Amino acid sequence: xxxxxxxxxxxxxxxxxxxxxxSQSITLAESALESDxxxxxxxxxxxxxFTGNSIRIGIxxxxxxxxxxxxxxxxxxxxxxxxxxxxxxxxxxxxxxKGSILGDKTxxxxxxxxxxxxxxxxxxxxxxxxxxxxxREAMLLCEAAGFDVILIETVGVGQSETAVKGMxxxxxxxxxxxxxxxxxxxxxxIMEMADCVVxxxxxxxxxxNAKRAKSAYKNALHLFPLGQNNWSTPVMTASxxxxxxxxxxxxxxxxxxxxxxxxxxxxSNRAExxxxxxxxxxxxxxxxxxxxxxxxxxxxxxxxxxxENGERSPLSLARDLISAFFNPKKNDx
Amino acid sequence: xxxxxxxxxxxxxxxxxxxxxxSQSITLAESALESDxxxxxxxxxxxxxFTGNSIRIGIxxxxxxxxxxxxxxxxxxxxxxxxxxxxxxxxxxxxxxKGSILGDKTxxxxxxxxxxxxxxxxxxxxxxxxxxxxxREAMLLCEAAGFDVILIETVGVGQSETAVKGMxxxxxxxxxxxxxxxxxxxxxxIMEMADCVVxxxxxxxxxxNAKRAKSAYKNALHLFPLGQNNWSTPVMTASxxxxxxxxxxxxxxxxxxxxxxxxxxxxSNRAExxxxxxxxxxxxxxxxxxxxxxxxxxxxxxxxxxxENGERSPLSLARDLISAFFNPKKNDx
Numbered sequence: 001x002x003x004x005x006x007x008x009x010x011x012x013x014x015x016x017x018x019x020x021x022x023s024q025s026i027t028l029a030e031s032a033l034e035s036d037x038x039x040x041x042x043x044x045x046x047x048x049x050f051t052g053n054s055i056r057i058g059i060x061x062x063x064x065x066x067x068x069x070x071x072x073x074x075x076x077x078x079x080x081x082x083x084x085x086x087x088x089x090x091x092x093x094x095x096x097x098k099g100s101i102l103g104d105k106t107x108x109x110x111x112x113x114x115x116x117x118x119x120x121x122x123x124x125x126x127x128x129x130x131x132x133x134x135x136r137e138a139m140l141l142c143e144a145a146g147f148d149v150i151l152i153e154t155v156g157v158g159q160s161e162t163a164v165k166g167m168x169x170x171x172x173x174x175x176x177x178x179x180x181x182x183x184x185x186x187x188x189x190i191m192e193m194a195d196c197v198v199x200x201x202x203x204x205x206x207x208x209n210a211k212r213a214k215s216a217y218k219n220a221l222h223l224f225p226l227g228q229n230n231w232s233t234p235v236m237t238a239s240x241x242x243x244x245x246x247x248x249x250x251x252x253x254x255x256x257x258x259x260x261x262x263x264x265x266x267x268s269n270r271a272e273x274x275x276x277x278x279x280x281x282x283x284x285x286x287x288x289x290x291x292x293x294x295x296x297x298x299x300x301x302x303x304x305x306x307x308e309n310g311e312r313s314p315l316s317l318a319r320d321l322i323s324a325f326f327n328p329k330k331n332d333x
Numbered sequence: 334x335x336x337x338x339x340x341x342x343x344x345x346x347x348x349x350x351x352x353x354x355x356s357q358s359i360t361l362a363e364s365a366l367e368s369d370x371x372x373x374x375x376x377x378x379x380x381x382x383f384t385g386n387s388i389r390i391g392i393x394x395x396x397x398x399x400x401x402x403x404x405x406x407x408x409x410x411x412x413x414x415x416x417x418x419x420x421x422x423x424x425x426x427x428x429x430x431k432g433s434i435l436g437d438k439t440x441x442x443x444x445x446x447x448x449x450x451x452x453x454x455x456x457x458x459x460x461x462x463x464x465x466x467x468x469r470e471a472m473l474l475c476e477a478a479g480f481d482v483i484l485i486e487t488v489g490v491g492q493s494e495t496a497v498k499g500m501x502x503x504x505x506x507x508x509x510x511x512x513x514x515x516x517x518x519x520x521x522x523i524m525e526m527a528d529c530v531v532x533x534x535x536x537x538x539x540x541x542n543a544k545r546a547k548s549a550y551k552n553a554l555h556l557f558p559l560g561q562n563n564w565s566t567p568v569m570t571a572s573x574x575x576x577x578x579x580x581x582x583x584x585x586x587x588x589x590x591x592x593x594x595x596x597x598x599x600x601s602n603r604a605e606x607x608x609x610x611x612x613x614x615x616x617x618x619x620x621x622x623x624x625x626x627x628x629x630x631x632x633x634x635x636x637x638x639x640x641e642n643g644e645r646s647p648l649s650l651a652r653d654l655i656s657a658f659f660n661p662k663k664n665d666x
Contacts, residue, residue, distance in 0.1 A: 221553075225520065277648075281647055285655045318614035319370075322618045
């Protein structure tokens with residue numbers, strides 16, 4: 001068993017910016033042991049007053065779009081601008097083969113060797129519900145450790161984007177230009193989540209394609225409604241190879257930051273995210289207790305397929321399950 | 334107190350297509366009384382084998398887009414094609430002033446007087462969670478009563494669209510043409526939910542505007558990814574005044590139906606919806622028990638604001654709440 005420290009040791013380590021302790025704290029938060037979870041929960045509560053001061057950026061895009069090279073190049077730019085950068089990944093391990101690269105730190109060689117950057121590989125074997133709440137905790141721990149910008153990577157093909165959208169200030173969608181390539185595999189609905197669309201790999205022969213794609217997306221997004229933040233989603237081009245466009249993106253994010261701070265959306269969005277996070281945790285924990293209940297398990301395993309087939313009414317089964325959970329003796333059908 | 338019937342009486346009434354009994358059954362399902370809910374749940378279970386044979390169509394759009402006139406005209410067209418039509422509304426009563434018209438049957442004069450049509454006004458005073466599950470039950474009861482097409486109306490400005498999208502086979506978005514009008518008030522994210530976008534009120538002087546809007550949206554949507562159903566969202570124009578375009582829409586929905594039946598998406602989508610419905614009911618019922626718990630209420634009222642403000646960690650509060658719920662004695666902080 002791995003060594004554990006006291007709450008105070010973890011807290012002091014994180015607040016002093018000690019990378020090793022930060023890593024160990026995140027590992028603690030990712031643990032499945034109930035005792036670890038309690039300690040991690042206390043730790044997050046303890047460091048909470050020292051969180052909230054970073055810009056939280058979600059980055060998504062399908063495998064092949066170049067997320068790792070983008071994060072490597074963009075992260076270096078931020079470091080050059082004097083910002084410290086933490087990189088987290090929300091990718092259930094099963095999807096790794098589809099292109100998640102953060103498990104392999106060596107693919108971000110330069111950034112990972114920089115003292116102002118911290119790269120945290122994907123947690124392994126985690127379920128989505130678990131990952132998203134643990135990523136939130138990892139994010140807060142990184143903030144408490146003093147990082148100015150948190151980059152959270154997610155593969156744009158699963159369900160993790162909604163989770164990430166729900167924990168960041170800014171959501172950036174990477175796309176590729178070229179006939180039909182724009183659409184390759186990206187999930188419906190993600191476009192309307194984006195606070196910015198970046199046509200990536202806009203270099204060499206690809207440049208004119210990228211410009212065409214940029215203008216097409218600009219026209220298209222113009223027809224779409226604004227969100228609560230009243231922000232008109234910009235479309236930009238960038239190359240992580242040449243570095244072109246990267247500082248424009250950083251500038252645009254800072255403009256977004258200023259606008260949202262002054263409109264009050266920045267804080268109201270974070271407040272809403274916190275309440276949603278409470279809801280999610282409650283649903284997750286309640287659901288866990290519920291599904292561990294023996295009679296619930298039996299009823300569910302007998303009837304879930306019947307609901308799926310349309311033989312059993314969902315509401316009727318839900319009522320029986322609830323009744324079995326709260327009045328276990330009455331129910332033994 | 335309103336008269337109640339036996340399960341058998343409700344069942345026979347619904348299955349024989351008796352409008353009065355169908356109405357009474359829906360009222361039963363909308364009741365807040367636990368005894369009514371039990372009976373309604375049993376009723377839905379009983380009629381379940383006779384459900385599933387309709388085309389379920391969700392219709393959304395902002396107030397002023399002409400949802401009621403569209404449903405009136407489209408419903409009549411369906412009736413002329415020999416189809417029986419049930420119209421349901423998912424609009425929390427508080428939003429009625431924003432333009433929900435189904436509370437006022439007289440605004441659909443012709444359709445409501447037609448024997449092959451059934452119009453059910455919005456339930457009053459219902460919360461969203463409640464409404465959506467009750468609308469699902471109303472839908473099943475209408476199917477059991479033999480209706481061929483169910484039209485479910487929702488105002489495209491709240492959160493009910495996601496609920497409606499989760500219970501229909503086809504989701505139709507009504508929009509208006511004209512400078513900027515396309516965007517008036519519609520919620521971000523709805524565009525990508527739509528299986529079809531209809532530019533409404535395409536008549537008189539508005540026709541050329543509608544055609545331009547159609548072509549702009551067609552180009553825009555072309556840049557967006559396909560959903561799981563692999564269906565490329567068509568953009569059409571229609572006028573409920575002249576009737577132009579309405580039969581094209583019906584034809585297109587039938588093509589969708591055929592394609593999705595043969596690809597298997599029709600059934601897999603419904604199966605997924607049933608399981609989601611089970612999940613929603615469980616969350617709703619579990620949450621209800623949970624929030625009625627005295628210690629949970631106390632803890633929550635003391636700490637909810639602190640979570641919102643960022644003073645209290647959501648996970649830490651969630652853990653305390655769960656602990657108070659399951660081990661009430663241990664916890665009295």
